[in-house]
Amino acid sequence: MTQHITRRPLLLGLPLAAAFATYAQAQGTDAQAEDARLLAFLDKAFDEVVALSPEAMTGLGLKTDNDKLNDYTDAARTRMLALYERHLKEMKAQFKAERLTHSGQLSYQLFERTVATARENYRWRWYNFPISTNGTPAGNLPVMLINRHRVDNAQDARAYISRLTQVERVMSEVAANVREQARQGIVPPKMVFTPARGDARAVLAGAPFTSGADTPVFADFKAKVAKLQIADAEKTALVAEASAALTGPFKRGYDTFFAVLDEIEPLAKSNDGAWRLPDGAAYYASRLRFSTTTNLTADQIHQIGLDQVRAIHAEMEALKPRLGFTGSLQELFKHVRTAPELKYPNTDAGREQYLADGRAAIALAMREAPKFFHRLPKAPLEVRAVEKWRQETAAVAFYNAPTLDGTRPGIYYVNLADMNEVQKPQGQAIAFHEGAPGHHFQIALAQELPGVPKFRRTGGYGVYSEGWGLYSERLAKEMGGYQEPYSEFGMLSLQLWRAIRLVVDTGVHHKRWSREQTVSYFRDNSPNSERDINKEVDRYINNPGQATSYMIGQLEIAKLRAKATKALGARFDIRDFHDAVLANGGLPLEVLAQEVDRYIAGKAAV
DSSP, X not given: OHHHHHXXXXXXXXXXXXXXXXXXXXXXXXXXXXXXXXXXXXXXXXXXXXXXXXXXXXHTTOOTTTTOOOOOSHHHHHHHHHHHHHHHHHHHHHOOGGGSOHHHHHHHHHHHHHHHHHHHHHHTGGGSOSSBTTBOHHHHHHXXXXXXXXXXXXXXXXXXXXXXXXHHHHHHHHHXXXXXXXXXXXXXXXXXXHHHHHHHHHHTSSBTTSSSSBOHHHHHHHHHHHTSSSOHHHHHHHHHHHHHHIIIIIHHHHHHHHHHHHHHGGGOOOOOOGGGSTTHHHHHHHHHHHHHSSOOOHHHXXXXXHHHHHHHHHHHHHHHHHHTOOSOHHHHHHHHXXXXXXSOOXXXXXXXXXXXHHHHHHHHHHHHGGXXXXXXXXXXXXXXXXXXXXXXXXXXXXXEOOOTTSSSOEEEEEOOSOGGGOOGGGHHHHHHHHSTTTHIIIIIHHHTOTTOOHHHHHOOOHHHHHHHHHHHHHHHHHTTOOOSHHHHHHHHHHHHHHHHHHHHHHHHHTSOOOHHHHHHHHHHHOOOOHHHHHHHHHHHHHSTTGGGHHHHHHHHHHHHHHHHHHHHGGGOOHHHHHHHHHTTSSOOHHHHHHHHHHHHHHHHHO
């Protein structure tokens, strides 16, 4: 009896096993087919959303509607949210998450979150300042035209001219928005008006508005038209049309911009944080959730910042012997700010040397990258100085993503307005953060992911991307960066900078610190230059919560790496870990943690 019972399952087991295998294979095939169907749906939805923004299409390298500028009205924002909501409703009606593969389920989940975020941001849509020290339409539109509007033929040139004429309409819409904000008690801080005017005036400084050299936009248009393979007479006619568009509707648009600045500035009473705004506490809590993808409170984030400042100060103290410096940390900060040997010459040659050093740092990272990454970006990476006419509102350094079709490279921009304020020790770490292995690896690789919806390849979360950039600064040491002790100090000073951001962002927006108190804390605890400190504090006041994303994201990535290292032991491969972090594009932190846990479980099972 026992033998009979034992054999019977064995006889039935073979066909049953085959049946189960066939069933599992069919289920897998069905799930993959559902994934493909979801991918097509989400890409179509993405295209419909992007179609509402001609400027976004240009940013992606498309020429569709490249003769138009965006609709800046509140009605346009309402249409955008309605479209997102319709897409979400359709997705839920057409797809069931349990019928998708893990990758498909991730896309489903992330799209749900995208719409939820759009819904939350719409609630607070009037709280974003279109006029700020972080940029204005008067500066952003020329940047888009110069850096993104391609002119490959006469039709593209005429589209450029059409956009010049639409500046008048855009500025009227922006002015209407600013007036509505003011009606609601939402007025920009006092300090934004002077730099906003300065940037706008720089756009108009020169021909065809006045005598002298061509303005940046006019020079750009002329240069692009000059390269076309068309008759000289047509080139001349195009330049004349552009000149007329600039001195006519374009100039009238800027006059409207100046007028609304003059109208609103008297209402700006302070440089205080978000707490001064109607329902400011709830708004700031929303921005913290958006910026960190966590439920950390302002007080918790403030304390994390204080703890990190102390920890990085300790690292700096430990580095002092290698620097040959025996004074206090405060004295070291002053030395780094003022020592001539730690400066570049405040000349064009000094600026070129900074750019050359940045390119050398990126070249080093690219040489070593195969030891740390299985995949490298295909898109090239360039290092450029911020154009002079937008230096006053441009950030210290930033990254512009390449186009999906590869027609525009990734660009690491650095603001070299005053080389006396640029610290040579920080140069390498900034290049590693903004370029390689930082933003370029994360953003360009995301754009190149196969079988991933466009909204995931081109979107993301600041806490993820900035966390990766900050993580990359320390990773670069493992890759052979910071051979000079002062370069390592520069890296630590950038880490300190981001820790201070946690303290001062929550300080100014939650604890009601004054701008002066915020600047003082920054100055006392970092070696940053006075220019950088003031620009940074103004940035935080204008963009509540954003500055918290960097350190919160880095701490999570570092924690996940430590977890993987401990769990896998000898099986841990840094390239596999980086693949797990970068393989899905930008993720909220809790989803990133789930993906790393999945990678750990998969490696442990082998």
